[in-house]
Amino acid sequence: MGRACRKLNVIWCSGLLFLVLIVVKIKCHPQCLDSRPPFKGTGLTFCSQYQDYGCCTSQDDVQLKERYDRIQQLIPPENQQIWTDCSEYAKTFVCQECSPYAAHIFDAEQTTKDIVVKPRAFPGLCKNYCSTFYQKCKDFVKYYMDEAGSGYMEEALRLTEALSSQMEFCTNGTKLIDNDYCFPELLTNPILNGNITIEKVTQEGCLCLEPMSTVFYRNPIFLKHANDSSKRMFVGEQIGLVHIMYPDGRVLEEPFLDLTYDIKTTSSKGDERGMLGMAFHPNYINNGLFYIYYSTHISDYEQIQSGADHKIRIEEFKVRDDNPNSVNTSYSRVILEVYEPYWNHNGGEILFGDDGRTEYSIPPDNPFVNDIRALPEVYAYEFGKGRIVCGDVGQSAREEIDLIEKGANYGWKKMEGTAPYCSACKYASGGNVTAPIWDYPHSFGKSVTGGHFYRGCQSPNLQGYYIYGDFMSGRLFRLLHHANNDTWTNKELKMCASNVCVPPLVNDYATSIISFGEDEKASTAPPSLHPPVMTTPPPVPTTTQRQVSMSYETFLKLIRQWMARISPNFGNENTVFRIANVKP
Numbered sequence: 001m002g003r004a005c006r007k008l009n010v011i012w013c014s015g016l017l018f019l020v021l022i023v024v025k026i027k028c029h030p031q032c033l034d035s036r037p038p039f040k041g042t043g044l045t046f047c048s049q050y051q052d053y054g055c056c057t058s059q060d061d062v063q064l065k066e067r068y069d070r071i072q073q074l075i076p077p078e079n080q081q082i083w084t085d086c087s088e089y090a091k092t093f094v095c096q097e098c099s100p101y102a103a104h105i106f107d108a109e110q111t112t113k114d115i116v117v118k119p120r121a122f123p124g125l126c127k128n129y130c131s132t133f134y135q136k137c138k139d140f141v142k143y144y145m146d147e148a149g150s151g152y153m154e155e156a157l158r159l160t161e162a163l164s165s166q167m168e169f170c171t172n173g174t175k176l177i178d179n180d181y182c183f184p185e186l187l188t189n190p191i192l193n194g195n196i197t198i199e200k201v202t203q204e205g206c207l208c209l210e211p212m213s214t215v216f217y218r219n220p221i222f223l224k225h226a227n228d229s230s231k232r233m234f235v236g237e238q239i240g241l242v243h244i245m246y247p248d249g250r251v252l253e254e255p256f257l258d259l260t261y262d263i264k265t266t267s268s269k270g271d272e273r274g275m276l277g278m279a280f281h282p283n284y285i286n287n288g289l290f291y292i293y294y295s296t297h298i299s300d301y302e303q304i305q306s307g308a309d310h311k312i313r314i315e316e317f318k319v320r321d322d323n324p325n326s327v328n329t330s331y332s333r334v335i336l337e338v339y340e341p342y343w344n345h346n347g348g349e350i351l352f353g354d355d356g357r358t359e360y361s362i363p364p365d366n367p368f369v370n371d372i373r374a375l376p377e378v379y380a381y382e383f384g385k386g387r388i389v390c391g392d393v394g395q396s397a398r399e400e401i402d403l404i405e406k407g408a409n410y411g412w413k414k415m416e417g418t419a420p421y422c423s424a425c426k427y428a429s430g431g432n433v434t435a436p437i438w439d440y441p442h443s444f445g446k447s448v449t450g451g452h453f454y455r456g457c458q459s460p461n462l463q464g465y466y467i468y469g470d471f472m473s474g475r476l477f478r479l480l481h482h483a484n485n486d487t488w489t490n491k492e493l494k495m496c497a498s499n500v501c502v503p504p505l506v507n508d509y510a511t512s513i514i515s516f517g518e519d520e521k522a523s524t525a526p527p528s529l530h531p532p533v534m535t536t537p538p539p540v541p542t543t544t545q546r547q548v549s550m551s552y553e554t555f556l557k558l559i560r561q562w563m564a565r566i567s568p569n570f571g572n573e574n575t576v577f578r579i580a581n582v583k584p
């Protein structure tokens, strides 16, 4: 990567996320043992239940059948009853390698090459299932582990010791770090299956949503505006297309930008590579420049040299002089490239700070410019003037929200959020650990999605809140800063009951919140200058809607139109919603 052309005053949460990737950071979602996303299988005859969606090729399937056969052969003839009783378990266990959650069932998440966390051989079992297994098949464990081989001696020893009692075996023996992924309950766990009922309430501060568009079916990953008074919103699909959408939901047929050729991604659910971020130059209105953060291909040679899976690139583009809705394809400039080791854990948000810097160099006052231990472009550990708040996905227990400060060290992996994670572990050197402004345990959600501060005036109840969500639980929250004592308070934002959200407003959405965005009204001068009037007429004003606005005087179309980009599982039913905060 070329040092001459790094653009560092583009403060990018994810740029610093490049460092997050070096440390082990987990997003709990479908993931195979090799950290790749699951895919559509073909020709699985043994583990056929994972044919449609899982981690196995037909070759893997053959190998798993061979494993199963070897286990059987290890059982001596006089103990054949064990095989009769337990062969179904044998098949179930070996086939878990094909489960779309294999990495979780075997505690195999590993995202650094220097710290190789070996997957377990024995899957994580849920308590009831484990008890039944134990009562019927505890003598089978030995053969299962014998087949696994000498690489799993430690685990075999631990399991053998735990076999002395059912409780011991089903806790210390087979329990996972994150027990929500235990087999077989993960198959029905509502959080993992996107079958969570969003709580509805009738109380002040509840939310309704207005569906804006469902045409972005290839994973709309961001929604940005150019701050050029055009009212246009730029919606990026992960596959590499940027589309222009107007406030009434209309989308121009021709994409603004097509980078599909340069993008490295697949249609696999859970592939986190692709076009991931966009930032307009603060002076876009005059220079037409904007930046895209995307995953791109590497040559075989680069692959061997770097050991990387792909690289991320930040590239500068320019709009055409003669058409504001189209990019100038003869202009582009690579700003930064960084090799990435994994398919997953790729963020991508890029932002300009409000320090007015727009030159492309490492700012001389960056905290680590003279520190040989750190790359000079690093602004803060794990991530990157203004107040920048970043959602930081946790490992296995806590999700955190950090205030990005110059030179700060967010403590991974000494700390996971506010909780100690590994006191003996080395963590990025120097300084004290900066605590998150907020963190929450996995009982609330398993993967934080960072949001935005609401500064509009049509939803006074949301004024000044940092609104964010959780990808896995689909819950929405708000954080409020108290300047008097510099503390933050958090509250869950709930959806309104259906008598409050009258069509076209809705009070429901699929979970899996991937990102938040805002339109250009968010950037206009201080809210106080704007009387809270309805400046954006509803797309199709209906009688019902008028009635709603009359009966709820604070029913508000947003001036600063918040966009929640919400998608259930990657790929389906991608909907962009506008959030409306109503006061019933």
Ligand SMILES: *[C@@H]1O[C@H](CO)[C@@H](O)[C@H](O)[C@H]1NC(C)=O
Pocket (backbone or CB within 6 Å): 167, 168, 171, 172
């Ligand atoms: C599990 O292991 C811990 C320490 O290794 C031990 O104290 C405990 O008694 C074991 N059993 C259970 C059921 O937790």
Ligand SMILES: *[C@@H]1O[C@H](CO)[C@@H](O)[C@H](O)[C@H]1NC(C)=O
Pocket (backbone or CB within 6 Å): 190, 193, 195
């Ligand atoms: C979702 O959960 C509800 C209530 O628990 C249940 O009735 C329904 O069958 C579930 N749907 C799916 C697709 O699992």
Ligand SMILES: *[C@@H]1O[C@H](CO)[C@@H](O)[C@H](O)[C@H]1NC(C)=O
Pocket (backbone or CB within 6 Å): 319, 320, 321, 322, 328, 329, 330, 331
């Ligand atoms: C495209 O960019 C090139 C190089 O900067 C410039 O010479 C050309 O005039 C631009 N064309 C349009 C249509 O904007």
Ligand SMILES: *[C@@H]1O[C@H](CO)[C@@H](O)[C@H](O)[C@H]1NC(C)=O
Pocket (backbone or CB within 6 Å): 430, 431, 432
């Ligand atoms: C770390 O914190 C301690 C105690 O608050 C303080 O004395 C020390 O100067 C800090 N170190 C750095 C490098 O900021």
Ligand SMILES: *[C@@H]1O[C@H](CO)[C@@H](O)[C@H](O)[C@H]1NC(C)=O
Pocket (backbone or CB within 6 Å): 482, 484, 485, 486, 487
């Ligand atoms: C900080 O101030 C807010 C009110 O502004 C108050 O609600 C909160 O309890 C205070 N927190 C602490 C820790 O004093």
Ligand SMILES: *[C@@H]1O[C@H](CO)[C@@H](O)[C@H](O)[C@H]1NC(C)=O
Pocket (backbone or CB within 6 Å): 227, 282, 523, 524, 525
């Ligand atoms: C958008 O433009 C306005 C007017 O030029 C400016 O005051 C504001 O700071 C800009 N907002 C952003 C986010 O750049």
